[in-house]
Amino acid sequence: MIENSLLAALPGAAYRRLLAGFEPVDLSFGEILYEPGQTISHVYFPGSSLVSLLTLADGHLALEVGLIGRDGMTGVPLVLGFKESAVRALVQGAGTASRMEAGVFMREFRRSPRLQRELYRYIHTLMAQISQTAACNRFHVVEQRLARWLLMTHDRVKADRFRMTHEFLGHMLGVRRVGVTKAAQALQQRKLISYSRGDITVLDRAGLEAATCPCYGIVKDMHDT
Amino acid sequence: MPSPPTPKHNHLLGALPAADYARLLPELEPVQMVLGQAIYESGGPQEYVYFPTTCIVSLLYVMQDGSSAEIAVVGNEGVVGVALFMGGGTTPSRAVVQSAGQAFRLDGVHLKDAFERGGPLQSLLLRYTQSLITQMAQTAVCNRHHTVEQQLCRWLLLSLDRLPTNELTMTQALIANMLGVRREGVTEAAGKLQSAGMINYSRGKITVLDRPKLERRACECYAVVKRESDRLFARNEAPVGALA
Numbered sequence: 496m497i498e499n500s501l502l503a504a505l506p507g508a509a510y511r512r513l514l515a516g517f518e519p520v521d522l523s524f525g526e527i528l529y530e531p532g533q534t535i536s537h538v539y540f541p542g543s544s545l546v547s548l549l550t551l552a553d554g555h556l557a558l559e560v561g562l563i564g565r566d567g568m569t570g571v572p573l574v575l576g577f578k579e580s581a582v583r584a585l586v587q588g589a590g591t592a593s594r595m596e597a598g599v600f601m602r603e604f605r606r607s608p609r610l611q612r613e614l615y616r617y618i619h620t621l622m623a624q625i626s627q628t629a630a631c632n633r634f635h636v637v638e639q640r641l642a643r644w645l646l647m648t649h650d651r652v653k654a655d656r657f658r659m660t661h662e663f664l665g666h667m668l669g670v671r672r673v674g675v676t677k678a679a680q681a682l683q684q685r686k687l688i689s690y691s692r693g694d695i696t697v698l699d700r701a702g703l704e705a706a707t708c709p710c711y712g713i714v715k716d717m718h719d720t
Numbered sequence: 721m722p723s724p725p726t727p728k729h730n731h732l733l734g735a736l737p738a739a740d741y742a743r744l745l746p747e748l749e750p751v752q753m754v755l756g757q758a759i760y761e762s763g764g765p766q767e768y769v770y771f772p773t774t775c776i777v778s779l780l781y782v783m784q785d786g787s788s789a790e791i792a793v794v795g796n797e798g799v800v801g802v803a804l805f806m807g808g809g810t811t812p813s814r815a816v817v818q819s820a821g822q823a824f825r826l827d828g829v830h831l832k833d834a835f836e837r838g839g840p841l842q843s844l845l846l847r848y849t850q851s852l853i854t855q856m857a858q859t860a861v862c863n864r865h866h867t868v869e870q871q872l873c874r875w876l877l878l879s880l881d882r883l884p885t886n887e888l889t890m891t892q893a894l895i896a897n898m899l900g901v902r903r904e905g906v907t908e909a910a911g912k913l914q915s916a917g918m919i920n921y922s923r924g925k926i927t928v929l930d931r932p933k934l935e936r937r938a939c940e941c942y943a944v945v946k947r948e949s950d951r952l953f954a955r956n957e958a959p960v961g962a963l964a
Contacts, residue, residue, distance in 0.1 A: 550861040553940060558864050560857040575850035576843055581948070582857060612807060619808030622853055626791040626813055629860030630781035633789045633900040669864035709784045713812065 498542035499565050499593060501617055509609050516603060517593040522546070522586040524658060528569055529580035538570035538600045543590030545651050547667060549583040557583070558632065558669035559644075560625045564588075564651030567617060573597055574604065574614050587667070588652050624714050631710040637670050638678040642707035644668065645688065649697050650715070656696045682706065724750070725773035727824045731797045732844050733771055735953055740840050748824040753777070755889065759800060759815040766810065768825040769801030775821030776882045778898055779813045789863065789900030790875075792855045793818065795882020797949045798848050804828045805835040805845055818898070819879065819888060847952050854948040862941040868901050869909040873938035875899060876919070878945060880928055888926040913937070 502510065522528075522544040529535055531551060539546065541564050548561035548569075560582065563569055569584050578597075595603075604610055631640060644667060648657060664675045679695075682688045687702040688695055697703065704711070727748050728734040733741065753759075753775040760766050762782045770777065776795045780788040791813060794800050800823075803811045826834075835842050862871055875898065879888055892910065896903040910926075913919045918934045920927045928934060935942070 548857070550857040552858075552861045552865050556861070556865045558861040560860050571853070572850055574846070575853075576847040577850055577951075581850070581854045615806045616808055618849065618853075619803055619806035619811075622802070622806075622849075622856065623808070623812050625853060625856045625860065626779070626781050626811075629791045629856060629863060630783060630789045630900070632860055633863045634783055634787060669861070 499540040516595045524589040526586040528584040535570045537594040539592045539594045540568050541592045544592045545588030547585045547587040557666040559667040635708040639708040641678040642703045643711040660693045729773035730771040747830045753817040755820040757817045762814045763810050770823040770825045772823040776819040778818035790898040851948040851952045855945045858941045866939040868905045870939040872909045874942040877942045886928045
């Protein structure tokens with residue numbers, strides 16, 4: 496059973512062909528699928544897992560530029576003609592995924608025009624997400640961005656509670672830990688989330704939607720249409 | 721007077737094998753790109769793709785309140801209008817001519833035909849898309865972590881790489897718009913680069929005087945983006961995703 500909507504959108508025959516090559520895997524929190532410059536060995540289509548794409552600066556400063564869940568795939572450079580990843584792909588939400596060895600996947604990709612179209616379209620959506628994230632980072636305050644990030648995670652995980660440390664959130668949002676702490680406290684005081692020992696529970700989704708920047712809705716619309 | 725640019729001045733078109741180039745040539749139409757001209761509006765229709773030869777186009781993300789930030793620059797190494805062949809329809813960004821010059825445009829119908837035929841053009845366009853993704857992601861992280869001065873250096877270097885001269889026609893207001901910072905921030909950063917002898921700035925013209933110094937002052941983001949566009953045309957890398 497494949498829970499990924501990108502794959503589920505394929506017509507029956509193409510889907511069944513492809514299905515045979517997949518291997519179900521459980522991804523664990525913090526697992527790194529690729530580092531920048533590393534050869535992509537497998538493509539992953541997340542089911543209940545979530546994968547963050549992080550760009551690094553100066554070797555240690557990170558920023559999340561894209562978020563991949565059941566609506567996407569990792570290994571985009573392969574589809575565009577490169578063997579290596581340009582970013583770090585980090586499992587941000589533990590869960591299921593279907594993976595396929597890169598070479599096998601590319602053979603399937605080359606013979607299915609339908610799969611090509613689907614993936615090109617998806618990549619375009621991902622680009623919109625990246626550019627939007629770039630602008631959001633520039634203009635919006637940490638609290639808005641944290642709310643956005645929680646909503647995006649909530650949409651993909653489909654659970655109200657998830658694990659997340661401050662350090663990790665700092666990498667995602669490109670801010671220091673104290674910045675994360677302040678923003679999380681503000682959201683907690685407004686009773687939108689509860690946060691303790693790395694467990695985040697979404698209490699008031701509508702409230703979070705009101706607290707975030709318009710960027711959340713924009714990216715959501717891109718994925719939904 | 722220098723001879724007018726040919727489509728081959730665009731590196732993507734220039735990298736095409738003779739037969740593919742010849743097939744495309746009758747459909748390519750030269751256009752003059754005027755400073756400040758918007759080629760696409762955010763969410764608007766896109767009829768053509770543009771292959772810059774001597775101009776530079778800036779892709780700006782426009783927020784709902786009207787403020788904008790540059791997410792990528794495209795010059796003679798690339799193409800404007802990726803959405804047309806990726807099948808995404810519109811994009812949330814605005815494409816504005818940042819440095820006047822020439823481009824060749826190709827209408828969307830021809831482009832799609834050529835793209836779907838596969839082969840070298842498709843492979844080049846896809847590889848370019850990857851380098852554009854890297855540029856966008858690097859711009860995002862640069863905006864987050866680096867100073868305005870470092871960003872200005874990166875921006876000047878990326879622009880220079882796409883121009884035939886070492887001179888840029890540019891107002892501070894425009895740069896502020898590109899970098900998504902306030903004008904005073906740009907004035908201050910440009911002032912520092914000028915007193916360090918790296919650039920000369922006067923009456924809307926920026927002349928780069930000491931490029932190596934500028935490179936040393938820039939953050940690593942410039943090198944990352946440059947490496948990626950160089951890799952695009954590297955012969956030794958087999959395009960695994962290219963479709964036969």
